[in-house]
Amino acid sequence: AQSVTQLGSHVSVSEGALVLLRCNYSSSVPPYLFWYVQYPNQGLQLLLKYTSAATLVKGINGFEAEFKKSETSFHLTKPSAHMSDAAEYFCAVSPMNSGYSTLTFGKGTMLLVSP
Amino acid sequence: EAGVAQSPRYKIIEKRQSVAFWCNPISGHATLYWYQQILGQGPKLLIQFQNNGVVDDSQLPKDRFSAERLKGVDSTLKIQPAKLEDSAVYLCASSPTGQGPDTQYFGPGTRLTVL
Numbered sequence: 001a002q003s004v005t006q007l008g009s010h011v012s013v014s015e016g017a018l019v020l021l022r023c024n025y026s027s028s029v030p031p032y033l034f035w036y037v038q039y040p041n042q043g044l045q046l047l048l049k050y051t052s053a054a055t056l057v058k059g060i061n062g063f064e065a066e067f068k069k070s071e072t073s074f075h076l077t078k079p080s081a082h083m084s085d086a087a088e089y090f091c092a093v094s095p096m097n098s099g100y101s102t103l104t105f106g107k108g109t110m111l112l113v114s115p
Numbered sequence: 116e117a118g119v120a121q122s123p124r125y126k127i128i129e130k131r132q133s134v135a136f137w138c139n140p141i142s143g144h145a146t147l148y149w150y151q152q153i154l155g156q157g158p159k160l161l162i163q164f165q166n167n168g169v170v171d172d173s174q175l176p177k178d179r180f181s182a183e184r185l186k187g188v189d190s191t192l193k194i195q196p197a198k199l200e201d202s203a204v205y206l207c208a209s210s211p212t213g214q215g216p217d218t219q220y221f222g223p224g225t226r227l228t229v230l
Contacts, residue, residue: 009155032216043119043206043221044158051216090157094216100170101146101210101217105157 002027004091006106014114019063019078021109023091026072032094033074034103035065039087047089050074052096061085086113117141119222121207127228133195136225138207140189144220146213147184149192150206152224158206164190165213194227202229 007022025031032051036044048059055067065076076089088110092103120139128134140147145166150158161180163171166187175182179198184190194201204224210217 034216036221041223043208043223044219045221046218049216049218092157096215100163100165100213101215101219102160102163102171103158103219105159107155107157 002031002093002095002104004033004093004104004106006089006091006109008109009107010110010112012112012114013081015083016080019076019081019085019111021076021089021091021111023065023074023076023106024072025074025091025093027093027095029096030067030069031096032101033065033067034092034094035059035063035074035076036090036092036105037087038090038108044090047076081111081113083113083115086111119207119209119220121205121222121225123225124223125226125228127230128197130199130229131196133193134197134227135191135193136205136207136227138190138192138222140207140209141220144209144211145187146210146217147190148208148210148219149182149190150208152204152206154203161192163213170213197227197229199229202227 003026034049035047050067091106147164149161152158164184182192206224207222208219210219
């Protein structure tokens, strides 16, 4: 079974600082990987996804993530945090060799941004 | 384009009562998902429909949970009878095809509190 591990349930940064949210996956073959963001009392919104086309994936709101097979990682980064980035972020995995797309989510990382 | 609609947004019930949630996916999306998100955790897939057929309900507690998607459009999720541990946010999502790295679009969720 595939799974993802998000290191750190909470990450605090100052406005303007680098954002780094960690995600490691467990899978016998490289899967599809996703990052979703959830704002309070809202559903999840896709930030970006890895589909094997390119290892560096750029998403919305200035976020990007790099797929590293050797490290089984897909960490999310943003060069400069904004107050509006404060939310919960979820990494998710979906098998690449399966007929249907099924997401397995990590436990999430809450990003706190201070002025 | 209208997003995924869910109702009600909030529901409070006593244990052993029944409750139903409704979801209307994005028009034209073949695949519909129901997730359970317990506080502090990532969403967990309960059931996945492809048009009006079930493709994955392996994590649905079938002794108390049921779901249907009549005519392959909107869907209802029912819990009968509810237990305290069912307190969670129930998220509905839809995707165009349900294949490969298909993006899932989430509704705002229904927050259920069981007393």
